[in-house]
Amino acid sequence: MDAVAQRAIRGEGTTEAEWSRWPGLARLPVIAPQDLVPKNARAVVVAPHPDDEVLSVGGLLAQLAACGRAVEVIAVTDGTASHRGSTEWPVERLARTRPRESLKALQCLGLAIEPIRLGLPDGGLKALRAVLAARLVSLLRPGDVVFTTWRRDGHPDHEATGEACALAAASTGARLAEVPVWGWHWSRPGDVRMPWQHAFRLPLSEEAVRRKRAAVKAFTSQLRRDASTGSGPVLRATTVQRAARPFEVIFL
């Protein structure tokens, strides 16, 4: 079994009810958005797929928008591989729809910004890590705080994006914060495969939670059953429930 396969989600994955019963999450050191992204710094979210920006740090983005911090979102792919073999959601339809959903979700968070789209192939980032890192080096500035998917998240694109961001941040003088997305669903409370020693808890305001929930609902292509393949929604119920937490966890 290769390393990524050891981080595969089984069934629906670990539920939010299981996480909420674990006292370890409440014991994580707390960090405030204003300390994480200081005044005059820019938050740059690098999302492998449209929806990762919200599932990872949607609440943080809502709070940064509310306090007037500069935010940039970089969409690495357009997410066209979410419905393989589907006649309801062919690649061209996903290429039109998913970036639009992301734009609407950002509006829900209070951000009137358009992501920078890199147009790299969904499902193909592992082989393009160096290309992605080079693109990011041209976009990042010293002092930026980069938020991206954790480099051991379990999805090959999430891991490649985390690794490319680590390289780009190191060479530009940006700070890096990695965020588990799939990690919540294959790992278990207290799981030693999660780097809890680097984890910080970011409490969210009621307003930020409300905005994040609305932003998740913008990804309608990911929330519906696909009649043409008989598959359930791409975003599992456990993922949607986890996105409604009153906090986010980042690895620094």
Ligand SMILES: [Zn+2]
């Ligand atoms: Zn993703």
